[in-house]
Amino acid sequence: MPHFDLHCHPDFKSFLSSEVPSRRLSSWDEIRYKVNFRILRSQASHKQLFDGDVRLAVVPLYALEQPIAAHWAIKLLLGKFSRLVDFNFMDRIGDGTFPYFNLMTSGLGHLASEVKDPGGRKKLNFLSSINDLSADSDTLNIVLSVEGGHNFFGNNAGDSEETLSKLEMFKSGQPWRLFYITLTHLMRSGYCNQAFGMKLINDEAFYPAGKGVSDLGKAFIRKALSSENGQKPILIDIKHMSAVSRMEYYALRKAEFPHIPIMASHMGVTGCSRTNPPLKEAHWDGEKNCMVATYHPYPALSGTKFNSWSINLYDEDITEIAESNGLIGLSLDQRIMGVGKDSPELFSQEEWDSLGFAPTGKPGGKVIKEDDTYMTSRQIARLHLRYLLNNLLHIVKVGRQSVGDQIWDQVCIGSDFDGLIDPIDYCRTSAKFPDLKKGIEKHLPEMASEAGLSLPAPARVLADKIMYKNGLAFLQKHFV
Ligand SMILES: [Zn+2]
Numbered sequence: 001m002p003h004f005d006l007h008c009h010p011d012f013k014s015f016l017s018s019e020v021p022s023r024r025l026s027s028w029d030e031i032r033y034k035v036n037f038r039i040l041r042s043q044a045s046h047k048q049l050f051d052g053d054v055r056l057a058v059v060p061l062y063a064l065e066q067p068i069a070a071h072w073a074i075k076l077l078l079g080k081f082s083r084l085v086d087f088n089f090m091d092r093i094g095d096g097t098f099p100y101f102n103l104m105t106s107g108l109g110h111l112a113s114e115v116k117d118p119g120g121r122k123k124l125n126f127l128s129s130i131n132d133l134s135a136d137s138d139t140l141n142i143v144l145s146v147e148g149g150h151n152f153f154g155n156n157a158g159d160s161e162e163t164l165s166k167l168e169m170f171k172s173g174q175p176w177r178l179f180y181i182t183l184t185h186l187m188r189s190g191y192c193n194q195a196f197g198m199k200l201i202n203d204e205a206f207y208p209a210g211k212g213v214s215d216l217g218k219a220f221i222r223k224a225l226s227s228e229n230g231q232k233p234i235l236i237d238i239k240h241m242s243a244v245s246r247m248e249y250y251a252l253r254k255a256e257f258p259h260i261p262i263m264a265s266h267m268g269v270t271g272c273s274r275t276n277p278p279l280k281e282a283h284w285d286g287e288k289n290c291m292v293a294t295y296h297p298y299p300a301l302s303g304t305k306f307n308s309w310s311i312n313l314y315d316e317d318i319t320e321i322a323e324s325n326g327l328i329g330l331s332l333d334q335r336i337m338g339v340g341k342d343s344p345e346l347f348s349q350e351e352w353d354s355l356g357f358a359p360t361g362k363p364g365g366k367v368i369k370e371d372d373t374y375m376t377s378r379q380i381a382r383l384h385l386r387y388l389l390n391n392l393l394h395i396v397k398v399g400r401q402s403v404g405d406q407i408w409d410q411v412c413i414g415s416d417f418d419g420l421i422d423p424i425d426y427c428r429t430s431a432k433f434p435d436l437k438k439g440i441e442k443h444l445p446e447m448a449s450e451a452g453l454s455l456p457a458p459a460r461v462l463a464d465k466i467m468y469k470n471g472l473a474f475l476q477k478h479f480v
Helices: 046-051 066-070 072-081 087-094 100-113 160-171 215-225 243-256 315-323 349-355 377-409 430-450 459-478
Strands: 003-005 054-061 123-126 139-147 178-182 235-237 263-267 279-285 290-295 327-330 345-347 411-413
Touching: 003 411, 003 430, 003 459, 046 054, 046 139, 046 430, 054 100, 054 178, 054 459, 066 087, 100 139, 160 215, 178 263, 215 235, 215 243, 235 263, 243 315, 243 349, 290 349, 315 327, 315 377, 327 377, 327 459, 345 349, 377 411, 377 430, 377 459, 411 459, 430 459
Parallel strands: 003 054, 054 139, 123 139, 139 178, 178 235, 263 327, 327 411
Antiparallel strands: 279 290, 290 345
16 A cells, blocks of 8 residues: 655755756755754755655645744754755845745746656656546656735735735746645744744744734735635645634634534644643743743653644644545654654744633653653654654544544645654654554554554554555545
């Protein structure tokens, strides 16, 4: 059985290697560095996707946000370790030389520029419909999506008319069709408030402000989901939306597009209800104009814990997605899965007030010690797999209450490889997908029984669903 990925960025790193298309590295190449800095290494080049027998991948188009490109920390990081990045290009992205829409379409040009591998045997197949899927083992089927509404900004960022007309170009489905759009990303976008997700760069562009979905966001959602004049809906991906923005989107969807499923492409879960997160302490930061919230570690299965940040799904989000017949892609980002030390997250004052979080006592249960100094690399890898399974089983546990065992059809992998993440040690690149499937198959039964869940089918069958069949079946329903 081949494999599926709901969210990976095979072209992102090679695109930044030069502003001049003919001088760029190829998306087929694996970018390696002498130092073992895993965020920078290739995780999902086309070669690695083939090596892992990934035959169907959803690839988000993504224009690097100006404050990220401009920031000294990123440059220092890349500059120190790499001659594989064009810093003039980064500067020009950072100073706003390119409207985001142009940058995104250049990225698309780069992705589509080499449809065959250097040997000429393997090839990419860009799908306008799942009916175009090729079953040939030398073909990687690619479905396009977009990460961040900022990608639709032209010369006048945020101008509604211009932005919606750019979306209209993709609504026609010619020559490229999009499967989903992640409404917002790491920085303030004008569409909706984002969940805080940028630890590396201290810049106000990344601090949440305001509350919920804006008028532009609503108009954009309505246009994306519309099926007027025979147009196909483009699904809205809730990843990166703030907790309140997600609630507002659910209400809009229910009222106007109840048949549209909710997409959550590269997620983790908080393990708790939105009404009761394990808040340790919160205070106002006048410089950032934000509430700063710290959580207790929230214990989970087999000595793991959850990441309680609101960028992850609350139980209410899981129910909402399950009941909409939506799809949840599990991220392979360590941090999102809950690995490592918790750090504080930021909220806008308005969202904080409306969420009404209050400090709680320390949750009971055992959390594994953060100090993994005395663990072998194999033990650490297995621990990371348990974090992934913990997130999966929590989704199942909550989802079952409303949709029964159908929840097992609503989960897949959305790795976020090459999206500047540090992946779980058990599966650091797409090439390791076969091992990941084996690991899920092997360890799912014992962790499910620890969670008090009985598996509705043999673990092998469930692992095949998670690693391929569920993604394919979802596209067969919603990308025809
Ligand atoms: Zn993302």
